[in-house]
Amino acid sequence: MQGSLKKNVVIGFLGTQLDAGKKRRWRPSVAVTxxxxxxVHRLELLHDRKFSRLAYKVKENIEGASPATEVLLQEVDLNDPWDFQEVYGALFDFANGYGFDEEREDYYLHLTTGTHVAQICWFLLAESRHVPAKLVQTSPPLQQGDPDYGSYSIVDLDLRRYDALQQRFDLIAQEYNALLKSGIETRNAAFNSLIERIExxxxxxDAPLLLMGATGTGKSELAQKIYELKLQRRRVKGRMVHVNCATLKGERAMSSLFGHRRGAVGTGNSDRRGLLREADGGVLFLDEIDELGLDEQAMILHAVETGRFLPVGSDHEITSRFQLIAGTNQNLGALVAKGKFRPDLYARLNLWTFALPSLAERREDIEPNIEYELNRCETLLGTRFGFNADAYARYLRFATSPATLWPGNFRDLGASMQRLCTLAPRARITLAAVEQEIETLQAHWESARQDPDAELLSSVLGEEAKLLDPFDRVQLAYVIRTCQQSPSLSAAGRSLFAASRESRKSKNDADRLRKYLEKFGLSWAEISEG
Incomplete structure (x- = not known):
């Protein structure tokens, strides 16, 4: 059946105030027709039994003003028209029993009449398609010369028709994701999914966020971008305060974080606001939060939960409401188990925890990050840099190789690119420069690779340490450390042979340890002095 032949059916509540004409002559249930x-071919007018007299009067008025409109009065009794559950239930039951015929009729819900609760319920029922209707809103004449019946507007809630609107939402989400990724076209699926969740x-x-990841994975940069996103979304209006907790030690930690009053012990002769107060209305980023002492952790938790804290030397709390982002390269759960991190603060932070992957876990993102670093070098050095083709192929092959572990992550990559650009003749990075940079990186990584056992054995045995089998290296290093931590040879022996001494006839642990050391040309005196 053609749409032009379909009948228009309007469903709406009787307006107990507006349709009675108590405030003005304009009456919406009459005007809509x-x-x-x-x-309007048919108007379904819902009313409470106690307003039946008004309903019949309005029906009569409509038939006089619009003879082609059929008016059907539908009795819907409500004890409390402001009770959402009652109103929604009554309208849901009405819709279920109505018998909509969409092939022959178009339906409209009149929103101008009824309580705000009723209007919300109509909206929900139309949006969920329990009532297959559009919304119609009528308005009184706004100025002289307008028709007495005013105006109307129709809204179709079928969002499938609003592809452009959905596309706009998608574009906005993409813009926010790009902001969090510093504009880098990342390709790693797991990282992109992580960024979407963070967005x-x-x-x-406004709950605290915990960013976990090894050094150089970008926790500080991401925290800054999260702050910028919150600023754009108007979730914060203050500044971001970045605190490296590793630099806060002893009494200075309390004073720096929470401020102090003049004259407090060891705090100087002037008041200090403190970093928490500086973050009021904004974001407080506590990088390396695991470095805070337990007392500072307790005060941070109190400040996060209440928005109040006590400056050093003060008898009165002050207010600062901020959003917390914490960063760490440690396993906070393991620190809690060791008693080095407060379980209540960890529970508060653990609501939203995001683990940033290492560069080695995101090898497909190395190439776009090289381009990003080239752009950063252009800004820093004022010149546009580029690779020669053979140089780029060599560097990319090295950078993405499984054998290249990037222990410093993006920090290593950024430093590498800055060296290449700074030393590039005529802003072109050559193959020779790339080969030299690869040697530099490998040398840095080798020198930074810590082997405590090798260092200890080398300090005791000198060059002979290199001749030891791997098995002997591990065992001898453990024995030497035990000896250095024990007050006597006998005490060291008792510690080292505690498990096996009960099954032996001879209990002389000192003699047994002495003979073990002699195998390597060592004595108790040499080790204990070390």
Missing amino acids: QHGHFP LVASQS
Whole structure:
């Protein structure tokens, strides 16, 4: 059946105030039937039994003003028209029993009448398609010369028709994701999924965030971008305060974080606001939060939960409401088990925990990050840099190789690119420069690779340490450390042979240890002095 032949059916509540004409002559249930471009073939007027008299009067008025409109009065009794559960239930039951015929009729819900609760319920029922209707809103004449019946507007809640609107939402989400990724076209699926989750949480929640990851994985940069996103979404209006907790030690930690009053012991002769107060209305980023002492952790937790804290030397709390981002390269759960981190603060931080992958776990993102670093070098050095083709192929092959572990992660990559650009003649990076840079990186990584056992054995045995089998290296290093931590040879022996001494006839642990050391040309005196 053609749409032009379908009948228009309007469903709405009787307006107990507006339709009675108590405030003005314009009556919405009558006016909705008087628009020539919007013929109403049937009006379903819902009313409470106690307003039946008004309902019949309005029905009579409509039939006089719009004879082509059929008016059906539907009795819907509500004990409390402001009770959401009751109103929604009554309208849901009405919709279930109505018998909509969409092939022959178009349906419209009149939102101008009824309580705000009723209007919300109509909206929900239309949006969920329990009532297959559009919304119609009528308005009184706004100025002289307008028709007495005013105006109307129609809203279709079928969002499938609003592809452009959905595309706009998608574009906005992409812009926020790009912001969090510093504009880098990352390709790693797991990282992109992580960023999408962070965008949703940062945009909708003010709860603390915990960023976990090894040194150089980008926790500080991401925290800054999260702050910028929150600023754009108007979730914060203050500044971001970045605190490296590793630099806060002893009494200075309390004073730096929470401020102090003049004259407090060891704090100087002037007041200090403190970093928490500086972050009021904004974001506090506590990098390396595991470095804070337990007392500072307790005060941070109190400040996060209450928005108040006590400056050093003060008798009165002050207020600072901030959003917390914490960063760490440690396993906080393991620190809690060791008593080095407060379980209550960990529980508060653990609501939203995001583990940043290493560069070695994101090898497909190395190439776009090289381009990003080239752009950064252009900004820093004022010149546009580029690779020769053979140089780029060599560097990319090295950078993405499984054998290249990037222990410093993006920090290593950034430093490498800066060296290449700074030393590039005529802003071109050559193959020779790349080969030299690869040697530099490998040398740095080799020198930074710590082997405590090798260092200890080398300090005791000198060059002979290199001749030891790997098995002997591990065992001898453990024995030497035990000896250096024990007050006597006998005490060291008792510690080292505690498990086996009960099954032996001879209990002379000192003699047994002495003979073990002699195998390597060592004596107790040499080790204990070391």
